[in-house]
Amino acid sequence: MSRRRIGFWYRLAAVIAKPPLVVLFKRDWRGMEHIPAEGGFITAVNHNSYLDPLSYGHFQYNTGRVPRFLAKAGVFRTPGVGAILRGTGQIPVYRESTNALDAFRAAVEAVERGECVAFYPEGTLTRDPDVWPMAGKTGAARVALMTRAPVVPVAQWGAHEAMPPYAKEKKVRLFPRKTLRVQAGPPVDLSRFYDKEPTPELLREATEVIMAGITEQLALLRGETPPSEPYDHRKARAEQRRKAAGEGPK
Template identity: 75%
Template sequence: MSRRKIGFWYRLAAILVKPPMLVLFKRDWRGMDHIPAERGFITAVNHNSYLDPLSYAHFQYNTGRVARFLAKESLFRGKVVGRFMRGTGQIPVFRESTDAAGAFRAAVDAVHRGECVVFYPEATLTRDPGLWPMEGKTGAARVALLTGAPVIPVAQWGAHEAMPPYARKKRFRPFPRKTLVVVAGEPVDLSAYEGVEPTAEVLREVTDAIMDAITALLAEIRGETPPAKRYVHRRTPSVPAAEAPHVPQAPPRAPEEERTE
């Protein structure tokens, strides 16, 4: 995809966001060669800070393939926010749909148009005490099977040091200057599922394969061994997400290997 196709609104967002990101953070970006140069694809990214989308969007923008994020459809109805969401090509998710596949129809259409569709399979900030990826939702797997598009696993690390997840006061702590690590891996091998009916069991298997790939990348970044069993987050009325306990800071990451401005 050429820069000509990025569009006015996405360029405007980049003009506003990139300068402070360049000033406030160092970058350790790896695996840009795994991002497809053309045709539609899916990226599946872990989530451990509110800054993750900005960090990842910056990385993806510099590959020449801009990120199209999923957002609930109601956001697209507002005059200001809706215009921005539509202008930057973000993707509405129709959660009121009773058809699971239909809920992601806009994502499927975007992949068919040749876009990069971004999924956070955990669907929320990780609650794992060590900030490892949790059990994923099946949306990315469903869209991958419906489109046959490659799924690129992406691991992020470092943003949580500037903005810890679920802190009672969401204080921004940019100093000392933090390093945002973003690593894209090889496409997840889903060849065994080509032409297979997307049953609940199949969707779970594909989702687990995607989460395994993300976790392996994060383990490489951190130089640590992830938990043997993935954390399963269950929302309950008695424990609202906003009141979840503080997550301890994770150990230092592995030495940087590749840096891209």
């Protein structure tokens, strides 16, 4: 198969989601020409708001190549939402369980069938103080190196202005209308990692290339210079614990 048909469930999701997105937000979409017309591929997307999957999903839907997201398994148990997720072929992620590898296998199989699988390599909403992409996890790189499918970096900006990440005290701000900006770039070059043993070090290097591609596109969208190194939440937490214990930096 060369591509996944949109199908009933995706069209139903579009009927539900697109009207409010069109009414409530302006759009600035760039780089649709980098979305492959045929064949399996991966998109790697930054994550700065609970709203941005809808923003990116709208962009991708309009290219005619619908994505299969990896989503936490618990979301599939939500009434109504779960039925749409299952109907549209989204991939449940079971963390720290005997089913943890199922998502990886499903992603590889989907790409090999000619579908698009969308990864949020950060694994969660960014905690970077300036909302840049954080250091990524290796899942997208693993699938990319196994399938040798194109990895298209996608940056998005603006959804966080309507729904800020991790700011429970801040209400959703829909007005004045915000602009949802999405930009896809050319596939990142991972060819130097092919035909090599997928060691943890190699997977981290490949992931850094993917995250650099996303950050480059976001820098173009924002018209700003990104940090020299991506924010690493684990290192930041460790540093905070050391400071709280009265220890010096390491």
